[in-house]
Amino acid sequence: DTGVSQxxxxxxxxxxxxxxxxxxxxxxxNRLYWYxxxxxxxxxxxxxxxxxxxxxxxxxxxxxxxxERPKGSFSTLEIQRTEQGDSAMYLCASSIxxxxxxxxxxxxxTRLTVT
Amino acid sequence: RKEVEQDPGPFNVxxxxxxxxxxxxxxxxxxxxxxxxxxxxxxxxxxMSVYSSGxxxxxxxxxxxxxxxxxxxxxxxxxxSDSATYLCVVNAGTYKYIFxxxxxxxxxA
Numbered sequence: 001d002t003g004v005s006q007x008x009x010x011x012x013x014x015x016x017x018x019x020x021x022x023x024x025x026x027x028x029x030n031r032l033y034w035y036x037x038x039x040x041x042x043x044x045x046x047x048x049x050x051x052x053x054x055x056x057x058x059x060x061x062x063x064x065x066x067x068e069r070p071k072g073s074f075s076t077l078e079i080q081r082t083e084q085g086d087s088a089m090y091l092c093a094s095s096i097x098x099x100x101x102x103x104x105x106x107x108x109x110t111r112l113t114v115t
Numbered sequence: 116r117k118e119v120e121q122d123p124g125p126f127n128v129x130x131x132x133x134x135x136x137x138x139x140x141x142x143x144x145x146x147x148x149x150x151x152x153x154x155x156x157x158x159x160x161x162x163m164s165v166y167s168s169g170x171x172x173x174x175x176x177x178x179x180x181x182x183x184x185x186x187x188x189x190x191x192x193x194x195x196s197d198s199a200t201y202l203c204v205v206n207a208g209t210y211k212y213i214f215x216x217x218x219x220x221x222x223x224a
Contacts, residue, residue, distance in 0.1 A: 031209075031210075033210065033212070035214075040123075040216065041216055042119075042202055042214030042215050042216050042217055043159065043202075043214045044214075045210070045211070045212065045213075048209075048210035050209075055209075055210065056210050089156075091158055091159075097209070102146075102147045102206050102212075103149065103161055103164060104149075104161070104204075104212065105161065106158040106159050106160070107158060108157070108158050109157075109158050111156075
């Protein structure tokens with residue numbers, strides 16, 4: 001059984017550059033979530049997909065952020081014109097969403113450092 | 116008031132001790148509740164879901180009190196390996212998962 005995977009695990013970029021992260025959810029999970037976590041805080045919701053449809057975006061997600069989930073499988077999160085405040089751990093989670101199975105399973109995260 | 120509140124700790128306890136954490140939530144429409152464990156610089160891992168009737172998994176017991184809007188986690192016979200941050204998570208809809216800031220536990224030899 002492969003869990004949620006994320007790539008890359010670490011990314012160091014210079015301010016102003018664009019970065020893209022990938023998430024591969026657990027194969028039978030139709031729900032996919034992106035979160036951002038900074039030191040000492042819990043994960044903060046960014047966006048949610050059910051299959052290929054992006055159903056919700058947080059106000060935290062500025063217009064520099066975009067996410068896609070083509071074909072309802074893997075997802076990508078792109079940050080354009082990165083800023084130092086974007087430095088954080090970006091976590092992807094998936095859930096099956098059937099019945100009352102709201103349990104989320106997280107990937108290992110992508111740690112972004114903007115210099 | 117935060118939607119989900121936890122005491123950040125740290126809770127420093129000796130091996131073998133029993134320790135309990137509480138977490139309060141503000142949205143009375145919340146439907147599902149979870150405890151996650153997070154080790155330093157790692158992803159959160161699901162520890163247990165919390166059911167209305169309470170549930171137990173080995174040394175871990177979770178309780179839900181809807182009237183007072185809090186959930187609890189009890190760890191018995193603490194092990195060094197239990198040292199981690201414990202995140203309370205409240206689900207108030209399909210995508211709306213609210214995480215607490217976590218409670219740090221340090222189990223001391």
